[in-house]
Amino acid sequence: MSINSFGHLFRVTTWGESHGPALGATVDGCPPGIPLDEAMIQRWLDRRRPGQNRFTTQRREPDAVKILSGVFEGRTTGTPIQLMIDNTDQRSRDYGEIAQTFRPGHADITYWLKYGHRDPRGGGRSSARETAARVAAGGVARAALAALAPGVRITGYMVQMGRLRADRERFDMAEVERNPFWCPDAAAAAIWAEHLDELRRAGNSVGAVVEVVASGVAPGLGAPIYGKLDADLAAAMMSINAVKGVEIGEGMAAAELTGVENADEIYPGEDGRPRFASNHAGGILGGISTGQDVMVRFAVKPTSSILTPRRSITVEGEATEVVTKGRHDPCVGIRAVPVGEAMMACVIFDHLLLHRGQVGDAGGRFG
Secondary structure (H helix, E strand, O other), X not given: OOOOEEOXXXXXXXXXXXXXXXXXXXXXXXXXXXXXXXXXXXXXXXXXXXXXXXXXXXXXXXXXXXXXXXXXOOEEOOOOEEEEEEOOOOOHHHHHXXXXXXXXXXXXXXXXXXXXXXXXXXXXXXXXXXXXXHHHHHHHHHHHHHHHOOOOEEEEEEEEEOOEEOOHHHOOHHHHHOOOOOOOOHHHXXXXXXXXXXXXXXXXXXXXXXXXXXXOOOOOOOOOOOOOHHHHHHHHHHOOOOEEEEEEOOHHHHHHOOHHHHOOOEEEOOOOOEEEOOOOOOOEEOXXXXXXXXXXXXXXXXXXXXXXXXXXXXXXXXXXXXXXXOOOOXXXXXXXXXXXXXXXXXXXXXXXXXXXXXXXXXXXXXX
């Protein structure tokens, strides 16, 4: 299995399986001299960690990260940073009954069709467990951004669960850290809690939409045609397990707008920099950041591991029914929030390095 890496100058390779002894990431291209220790990465892993409330999988993993290389005396050396997270609460026996059966909605059947072999224990590489490595790598990217672009802030939150949408008129970003859904609408979070409890009791699951915003991003990141910032962001978000759709700015809703409605008008700012009357473009025009908030949304499908029987086939091609036992997220979108933040951090920092390397201090001036 190849292509386990992403990024250009800031390059991340993830490794390990859901039920293996450990998983982790190798981060290459981080500049030297960046302050970094395990605690700086752990704070982000703790936000993704399973088993923190009744709405996530009850698998108990401390997700304690170890830095094995690339850091000396609290600063990066410029060499590859090796990150490792031990798996401590695997229950591979939960998957014994489906070792010869394909779970509907999972990658089981496509892995089998491609490789002729698969790891049925929690899905192996296709498990959401792999995203812990991404969050660890994102912690490195955040540390680098804090050192080289301290004005950048990255915030993720859920805006929809199933058909239930948060109300943007009630958004209070302080609420994001106060409820288990990372939702800025407290009233919506309360309704979601009741809805998800009902689904859990019924042995069912539900999808979600997550929004990630990067503020303080300098203009000029990204390049025309094949180096677009939004193209790399879309690829990064789509690569997250269970993601089935990605939008930048207005996204699909832009098709419903007229040119008058969609064009973000520009006017001169008091500091000599351009200002925009709106942000339908999501902070990116022509693949290059405008200096506005970079806004990305992605849709996460319902968790396919459910207790409701689903029809499928065995490796022998015989018809069967599947009930997936074990510990699973009734709404995987909840823990996808810190994963989306991590991917945003990696892409933004990667493009910052690309921009510095190609353009440096060049760029258009006004007046």
